[in-house]
Amino acid sequence: MIQAEPAGPVQVQEIAADDDVVRVRQVVRAAAVATKLNLVDQTKLVTAASELARNTLIYGGGGRAEVQPVANGFRRGIRIVFTDDGPGIPDVDRALTDGYTTGGGLGLGLSGARRLMDEFELWTEVGTGTVVTAVKWER
Amino acid sequence: MDRVPVLKIGDLLLVSIQVDLEDRLTTQLQEDLAERIVSTGAHGVIIDITALDIVDSFVGRMLATIASMSRVLDAETVVVGMRPAVAITLVELGLGLRGIRTALNVDLGMAMLRDLRQLHMGLPGTTPEDGARDLAGIS
Numbered sequence: 001m002i003q004a005e006p007a008g009p010v011q012v013q014e015i016a017a018d019d020d021v022v023r024v025r026q027v028v029r030a031a032a033v034a035t036k037l038n039l040v041d042q043t044k045l046v047t048a049a050s051e052l053a054r055n056t057l058i059y060g061g062g063g064r065a066e067v068q069p070v071a072n073g074f075r076r077g078i079r080i081v082f083t084d085d086g087p088g089i090p091d092v093d094r095a096l097t098d099g100y101t102t103g104g105g106l107g108l109g110l111s112g113a114r115r116l117m118d119e120f121e122l123w124t125e126v127g128t129g130t131v132v133t134a135v136k137w138e139r
Numbered sequence: 140m141d142r143v144p145v146l147k148i149g150d151l152l153l154v155s156i157q158v159d160l161e162d163r164l165t166t167q168l169q170e171d172l173a174e175r176i177v178s179t180g181a182h183g184v185i186i187d188i189t190a191l192d193i194v195d196s197f198v199g200r201m202l203a204t205i206a207s208m209s210r211v212l213d214a215e216t217v218v219v220g221m222r223p224a225v226a227i228t229l230v231e232l233g234l235g236l237r238g239i240r241t242a243l244n245v246d247l248g249m250a251m252l253r254d255l256r257q258l259h260m261g262l263p264g265t266t267p268e269d270g271a272r273d274l275a276g277i278s
Contacts, residue, residue, distance in 0.1 A: 019161050112231075
């Protein structure tokens with residue numbers, strides 16, 4: 001369970017088309033700058049958000065992203081949540097393995113995003129959908 | 140639809156990516172470059188990513204595809220201007236960009252392409268004037 005208290009308003013971005021992936025990146029980048037994450041952490045967070053948004057679009061058939069500043073004590077961070085009601089992931093372990101893909105990509109989306117974030121949780125149910133929650137904390 | 144401009148400079152093609160790339164635009168650039176390499180007979184491609192604040196797996200794959208595709212079409216590709224934070228993130232994401240030539244900036248990229256071309260053509264065929272000019276250009 002990720003320990004993170006809300007520290008600001010949630011921003012929601014629907015993910016229904018290609019250009020929504022770009023919008024997710026912009027929303028996440030603005031939140032990261034406002035929370036004063038350093039440049040490397042901003043870059044890692046936005047890159048992870050880009051991978052996860054594309055997954056939501058391609059594998060989940062669309063969904064939404066929620067972006068929120070969070071805190072754990074004095075530590076601040078950004079939480080990103082990607083939700084879809086797509087087919088779900090039958091084999092989570094394989095989906096989190098580098099190089100495994102069912103979509104013709106590089107198979108780095110989920111596994112790479114997990115490495116780039118500090119906290120990462122994946123909930124999925126076949127036939128119901130997938131929720132990925134991840135947090136990047138300030139250094 | 141928007142396009143990333145491809146500029147011809149001598150026997151090189153220069154692409155400077157200045158926008159937040161949608162996946163569609165990325166795919167379009169790949170196709171445009173293949174066409175331009177063939178129609179111009181260019182021997183080198185420089186892709187300037189100075190303005191990109193992230194490179195995710197989709198863009199990374201595009202760079203790798205352009206590099207192999209141009210090689211098949213008798214042109215070499217050099218990616219220039221990668222930001223330090225982008226490099227750190229790419230490696231952590233799992234994309235080492237193996238097989239892609241990189242240089243710090245457009246000048247060094249052009250020098251690299253010129254050197255590669257000379258090696259490719261075989262040095263004996265190089266006239267003294269050519270050699271002098273190239274050395275002057277590099278230093």
